[in-house]
Amino acid sequence: MTLSARSLRSDAARNRELLLAAAEEEFAKRGMDASIAAIARRAGVAKGTVFRHFATKEELVAVVVGGHFVSLGAVAGELLESVDPTGALLEFLAVAAEQLQHQDLVFLQAVTEGDSTVTECRNQLHARTNALVDRAQEAGGIRSDVTGSDILLILCALVHTVGLRTEQTPDSWRRHLIILFDGLRPQGASPLPGPVPERL
């Protein structure tokens, strides 16, 4: 991780934010292959500055991705208050999918490994996803054999289709979402194969 958040000089703090914003945009546009040079350029700083703030590219990715965990976790947290648990889960998938654009959630599993603060955010997201699923199940809105793991896998797939947007049909992923969600309903559910994924 970067050195503790203590005492950043004002210009350094500003540059750090510029870099994170630039990285966000660049990763969204070019995927995880976006180059450090491009990010630096977009932020209006020299390449060396990137490495002063983030020791490696991996670390930069981890921080950006950590932000996504936090943001998704917040969304899930709000939706846990909803009076319509089933609708909340649907909303969660929709908001999360759109928010992540074509950012891959998986890499993030790997990249994140070993970073305690990012791991914590991830765990919170997992816990809240489980809670959303539990509530929807208790309300009888979704089948009882799916788990938070299933939902997150489905979210990854959904995010992927959001990334496949074309100009002609920018919303075809929403059709995919509805089909998926209909498949989550308890009525007429076929048994799911394989072992039930362990709780995250």
Place this chain on the structure above:
Amino acid sequence: MTLSARSLRSDAARNRELLLAAAEEEFAKRGMDASIAAIARRAGVAKGTVFRHFATKEELVAVVVGGHFVSLGAVAGELLESVDPTGALLEFLAVAAEQLQHQDLVFLQAVTEGDSTVTECRNQLHARTNALVDRAQEAGGIRSDVTGSDILLILCALVHTVGLRTEQTPDSWRRHLIILFDGLRPQGASPLPGPVPERL
């Protein structure tokens, strides 16, 4: 495209097959970023030989991907004979997903553009997918508001989750498939948003 299939010297023909096989494996392992050098190494030839057979990396990709179209088209063709149209569609998704591993089907849309023979294979795949959907709909096995485009989008998503395999849960994508397929059934289907995608 490569020069017409006429009159390859025996060693050249052998090397071409070795290269295609190596490319298949390497693309499957490393994704589309697999390097030409690695493919050449795996095939046991020098890098220059790759470019003798395929003018650019794009062309090599197009040929490999074209093979997938053919193979998928063949699967769809066989399944069109099935007496259980709904089961055939499910089978198609399962087989296609597993066969493609984490090969992305989309790139292929782009890479393929402009290559007549590959385009032809793609069109055949599209046509057969539409036919599979039509048959399943006529049999009342799946909802009437989905189209071949929806199915191929879903297939892309499914392929993506196959690529997310972990050692612990190598088959979690099958749970995803079943959920999806339950969502395709006509009972209790929610209306799909947006314009119906045009026939491919």
Place this chain on the structure above:
DNA sequence: CCACAAGATGACCGACTGGTCAACTTGATA
């Protein structure tokens, strides 16, 4: 069995990558 075209080779090229670092600039403190 020979001649020669088709094919294979690998050093080489320029562009790009993540990452380093000595020299320079600047914000904050006393």
Place this chain on the structure above:
DNA sequence: TATCAAGTTGACCAGTCGGTCATCTTGTGG
């Protein structure tokens, strides 16, 4: 305002990439 650590810079490095090409090897028709 003088000082100096904190921060910035961009040339530079080693490595990789797709792609080229002069040179060498080899399959094959006569």
